[in-house]
Amino acid sequence: MIPFQLAEPASFAEAVRLIDPEDPTCRAVSGGTAMMLMMKSGVFQPSKLVSLRKVEPEYAAFTVSSDGALQAGALVRLGQLERSEAVRAAFPVLADTFPVLSNVRVRNVATVGGNLAHADPHMDLPPVLMALGAHITATGPSGSRTIALTELFRGYYETALEPGELISGLSVPAQAGRRSAYVKCTTRSAHDWPALGVAVSLAVTGGTIQDARIVLSAAVETPTRMTDAEAALKGAPIGEEAFRAAGEAAAKAAEVTSDVRGSAPYKTQLVRVNVVRALRKALAAEGAV
Amino acid sequence: MSVTLLKTHPLMPNGQVGRDVPRLESMAKVTGREDYTHNLRLPGMLHAKIVRSTVAHGRILSIHTEEAAAVPGVHSVVTCADIRTIIPEPYFGPAFHDQPILADGKVRYVGEAVCVVLSHDPHIADAAAQLVLVDYEELPAVYDEVEAATSNVYVHETLKPAGTFPDLKHLEGKRDTNVALDYRLIRGDAEAAFAQAAHVFEHDFTTQQVMHTPFEPMISVGEPTSTGLTIYTASQSPSFVRIEMARLLKWPENRIRVKTSHLGGGFGAKLYIKLEALAAALALYTGRPVRVALTMEEQFYTITKHATTFRIKSGVDTDGKVIARRCDVWWNGGAYADIGPRVTQKSGFTAAGPYDIDNVYLESVAVYTNRPPAGALRGFGIPQLVWAYESHTDLIARGIGMDPVEFRRKNILRDGRPHATGTVMKDAAIPEVLERTAERIGWDKAFDRGTGTIRRGRGIAIGFKASISPTTSVAIVNVSADGSVTLYSSTVDMGQGSDTAMAQIVAEVLNVPTEGVCVVRPDTDVTPYDMATLGSRSTFHMGNAVRLAAEDAKKKLDDLAAELGLPERSNIPVDQLFKKRYGMQAGNVIGIGSFIPTYKSPDHDTGLSDNVTPFWMIGATAVEIEVDTETGHVTVTRMVNVCDVGTPLNPKVVETQISGAAVMQYGFTMSEKMELDAGQVTNASLADYKIPSILDIPPLMESEAVVATQHSGPFGAKGVGESATFGVSPAIANAIEDAVGVRITSLPITPEAVYRAMRAAANQPLEDF
Numbered sequence A: 001m002i003p004f005q006l007a008e009p010a011s012f013a014e015a016v017r018l019i020d021p022e023d024p025t026c027r028a029v030s031g032g033t034a035m036m037l038m039m040k041s042g043v044f045q046p047s048k049l050v051s052l053r054k055v056e057p058e059y060a061a062f063t064v065s066s067d068g069a070l071q072a073g074a075l076v077r078l079g080q081l082e083r084s085e086a087v088r089a090a091f092p093v094l095a096d097t098f099p100v101l102s103n104v105r106v107r108n109v110a111t112v113g114g115n116l117a118h119a120d121p122h123m124d125l126p127p128v129l130m131a132l133g134a135h136i137t138a139t140g141p142s143g144s145r146t147i148a149l150t151e152l153f154r155g156y157y158e159t160a161l162e163p164g165e166l167i168s169g170l171s172v173p174a175q176a177g178r179r180s181a182y183v184k185c186t187t188r189s190a191h192d193w194p195a196l197g198v199a200v201s202l203a204v205t206g207g208t209i210q211d212a213r214i215v216l217s218a219a220v221e222t223p224t225r226m227t228d229a230e231a232a233l234k235g236a237p238i239g240e241e242a243f244r245a246a247g248e249a250a251a252k253a254a255e256v257t258s259d260v261r262g263s264a265p266y267k268t269q270l271v272r273v274n275v276v277r278a279l280r281k282a283l284a285a286e287g288a289v
Numbered sequence B: 001m002s003v004t005l006l007k008t009h010p011l012m013p014n015g016q017v018g019r020d021v022p023r024l025e026s027m028a029k030v031t032g033r034e035d036y037t038h039n040l041r042l043p044g045m046l047h048a049k050i051v052r053s054t055v056a057h058g059r060i061l062s063i064h065t066e067e068a069a070a071v072p073g074v075h076s077v078v079t080c081a082d083i084r085t086i087i088p089e090p091y092f093g094p095a096f097h098d099q100p101i102l103a104d105g106k107v108r109y110v111g112e113a114v115c116v117v118l119s120h121d122p123h124i125a126d127a128a129a130q131l132v133l134v135d136y137e138e139l140p141a142v143y144d145e146v147e148a149a150t151s152n153v154y155v156h157e158t159l160k161p162a163g164t165f166p167d168l169k170h171l172e173g174k175r176d177t178n179v180a181l182d183y184r185l186i187r188g189d190a191e192a193a194f195a196q197a198a199h200v201f202e203h204d205f206t207t208q209q210v211m212h213t214p215f216e217p218m219i220s221v222g223e224p225t226s227t228g229l230t231i232y233t234a235s236q237s238p239s240f241v242r243i244e245m246a247r248l249l250k251w252p253e254n255r256i257r258v259k260t261s262h263l264g265g266g267f268g269a270k271l272y273i274k275l276e277a278l279a280a281a282l283a284l285y286t287g288r289p290v291r292v293a294l295t296m297e298e299q300f301y302t303i304t305k306h307a308t309t310f311r312i313k314s315g316v317d318t319d320g321k322v323i324a325r326r327c328d329v330w331w332n333g334g335a336y337a338d339i340g341p342r343v344t345q346k347s348g349f350t351a352a353g354p355y356d357i358d359n360v361y362l363e364s365v366a367v368y369t370n371r372p373p374a375g376a377l378r379g380f381g382i383p384q385l386v387w388a389y390e391s392h393t394d395l396i397a398r399g400i401g402m403d404p405v406e407f408r409r410k411n412i413l414r415d416g417r418p419h420a421t422g423t424v425m426k427d428a429a430i431p432e433v434l435e436r437t438a439e440r441i442g443w444d445k446a447f448d449r450g451t452g453t454i455r456r457g458r459g460i461a462i463g464f465k466a467s468i469s470p471t472t473s474v475a476i477v478n479v480s481a482d483g484s485v486t487l488y489s490s491t492v493d494m495g496q497g498s499d500t501a502m503a504q505i506v507a508e509v510l511n512v513p514t515e516g517v518c519v520v521r522p523d524t525d526v527t528p529y530d531m532a533t534l535g536s537r538s539t540f541h542m543g544n545a546v547r548l549a550a551e552d553a554k555k556k557l558d559d560l561a562a563e564l565g566l567p568e569r570s571n572i573p574v575d576q577l578f579k580k581r582y583g584m585q586a587g588n589v590i591g592i593g594s595f596i597p598t599y600k601s602p603d604h605d606t607g608l609s610d611n612v613t614p615f616w617m618i619g620a621t622a623v624e625i626e627v628d629t630e631t632g633h634v635t636v637t638r639m640v641n642v643c644d645v646g647t648p649l650n651p652k653v654v655e656t657q658i659s660g661a662a663v664m665q666y667g668f669t670m671s672e673k674m675e676l677d678a679g680q681v682t683n684a685s686l687a688d689y690k691i692p693s694i695l696d697i698p699p700l701m702e703s704e705a706v707v708a709t710q711h712s713g714p715f716g717a718k719g720v721g722e723s724a725t726f727g728v729s730p731a732i733a734n735a736i737e738d739a740v741g742v743r744i745t746s747l748p749i750t751p752e753a754v755y756r757a758m759r760a761a762a763n764q765p766l767e768d769f
């Protein structure tokens, strides 16, 4: 490993100041789980790392409001959310997702901010948070702004963050009875990156789907909402016919790429099948099987 | 995962052999006190970083080392020319002397070691290595084993067999070929029998290139000493390393000392000679200790398991008896032969399977290609063969409408009958293993075949293996004056539990507790010769040597008692015996054991031999699986592995060897594959090369050792480390056909392969890409 500078500022504002927006080899590091792998494999050689580890403790804290909205600082560890009763109650889909996201050692170290800034399209949390309607707060030299997760991911390892801008927090709105589910589909081993991720979130009244969000990840370049599939569900009665229509629409619209986890035609079939399965899973309590 | 244990096996009279002795080293391992070669740091030690070839086949025009050498902290940049100042003929290998210590004017695969950067700091060496520029004149390359066998792209100019093997002599100096060994077996008249057969079946099967993935990557440290050289190395074959280094340096063996620690896995990757020659040459070149340690990623460029193509053809009579079989096997050896030619022959001769077939024609060829070299990997080629012949066997049974187990039963090779080589089977519980496997899986019972998108199926497969022969093991048992016992053997415990098993043999013979026996780590200055820890040979060969050594010590103790005038069976404690003899706590009794089995080399023209192996290993697998018909995902819900291991020395260790071997082969069956693009491995990391995790393992795994005795083995035992690899792959493929009616003929069995096969069978093939 080639030597580099490491700064450990005591405040978030200082961290923002220490990052040189002109220098792509100067970057933030939070949990370091992704950063260390990039450095070891030579993909990234930093001249300077600004660790967020020692910033104010509020960045490592989170709250769940009485109606079930989550506010989390960027330095909150995934494991903290995983073990929180309040998070589990407000977002059962998160409780279901964490156990398949890497392993307990990584989850205890990896942070919300690092996870969302990394923008590897195979990651499990981005599609789920996107389906839940989350947004982040980005803080840079000229202040803070919010970015919806639907706007955050721009490409492989690419986000809408400006150079010098950091993720400072995450907000997930109260779900108000929406039903959600995530399906991680691997094709080589259980701990592999997914060949496809499908996250869904649905508002239902009686037996009817009022509104649907369907997000695909891993098989596509960035986590992507499937608007045609969502439209196919809007106003439809809960049931296999609607699910299959959504699966077909997603399979038709998804821009799937080939890689070692499967060819594009095969992964398109995975989309077709797993959209249906994710919908069934989300609505299992509603009598869908 | 749940694992059901073996049957109760006999405990020997002194209560040591046959007991579930916990592994002697487990406490040190789980508390982090185990001393691995990786932890070794020597004063003044340099770290080596290897610069690797970026082309699959090319002439080296120039190596620009100046920029790297100028990096502060770099000691030197070493090329083959520098190595030659220490070792004028820098070519090594167990079967062929074909592999240069560093590329010698030419590279033959992507990842081949071209030169080395040395520094006191591994990070500096690493960074500087990236500054070395190598100019190549690229040459056409060949990757496929069948194509390479007749290609006019030649990986080597001439063949250079090592000379240690008489059956390779005829290849000396041969030009214009990639075929490094052509083994042929001719029994009866296969062509004539095919003409008479009621049915003839022919199929092609392939396997992919995979890697051993030991969790301790390869490491060797060379240290110049006042008398010569010490090599600390994570090696499965310290004796071989010493002999090969002595040959390269033209030194007597006793100037070279090779020491090993416990290994963090080996599986055949750390056999013969790998990094040792480089570490030794660098140490002698610089006059300083040099550490050559690979990363996990670099292991993909070092040694692998052969990809294969196997064309198999059988003639069957109207009763379902196989009357003729022809086997053509191509082994993709990669750029250097390593032990590939031995795999080709010593495993190749079993390619017709554990069946009683009168007419067999078999060709098995080792082929050079421009891929990373292939060598021994748990099973020594057998899993590739069983994959083909047991898939084929099932296809025949289905083709003639016979139950697959019944068909096997009808053709199975029984004790007293000759194997295709002519060797008469003995102590080979093949029928017993088949029957127990069928019984445990409930083959004759009703079976839930699933509904809707989940279809269920069952499959069974059986294979066998000969022991590589003839090989020698020597052991020393030292009884100290207080009666404590020490075993000196060069068997390397790489996690298989050999230290414990060998201690049990000593303890049983000398009637002392196993837990009190000290087993000395292999050190060629201290522990005697052993061919290598490979091919499940240690229990049998070293076990016999250890037993002889312990018996020799026991006899010497008895002689000592007699010399002192003590009545026979006086049972005087050993410490008092020494005291009586020497007047104080002093002296030793040293027992020596040396073992080599009898053997007859196969005839060059016919491949026949009436004594081709000292023992046979047998393993069968049965599985129950579920196929997701919408995605092709296969879930193995239950796996039964049954082996003939003779009489287990330590049933608990046998159980873990059976389940461990099966899980390893399960990874090679379902997910592992080195992806190659123009000779470049594109997934050379554990992030992209997927071995099974605990979540992938069948929820129900059952292991059994059938009641059996290897009469020539120590306490009736024989090898166990590989037998459960044999049947795994074809059992799963057979179960898939049982479930959804499609046949997979290439490994790995990915969900996509299954799904595509199902779509093709339904006449709605999925587009290609």
Ligand SMILES: Cc1cc2nc3c(=O)[nH]c(=O)nc-3n(C[C@H](O)[C@H](O)[C@H](O)COP(=O)(O)OP(=O)(O)OC[C@H]3O[C@@H](n4cnc5c(N)ncnc54)[C@H](O)[C@@H]3O)c2cc1C
Pocket: A027, A028, A029, A030, A031, A032, A033, A034, A035, A036, A037, A052, A074, A100, A101, A102, A103, A106, A109, A110, A111, A112, A113, A114, A115, A116, A117, A118, A122, A123, A124, A125, A165, A166, A167, A168, A191, A192, A193
């Ligand atoms: C063994 C292993 C297995 C894994 N398996 C999975 C899996 O199954 N599923 C899955 O989804 N993920 C998986 N991951 C990825 C894991 O989720 C990420 O590594 C982790 O979430 C990154 O968080 P971090 O805090 O460690 O980020 P870091 O490594 O600290 O940073 C990652 C990137 O984000 C930048 N960054 C960090 N913090 C901020 C910030 N506040 N604002 C802006 N940029 C920032 C860094 O500069 C860097 O580019 C795995 C990782 C490992 C090591």
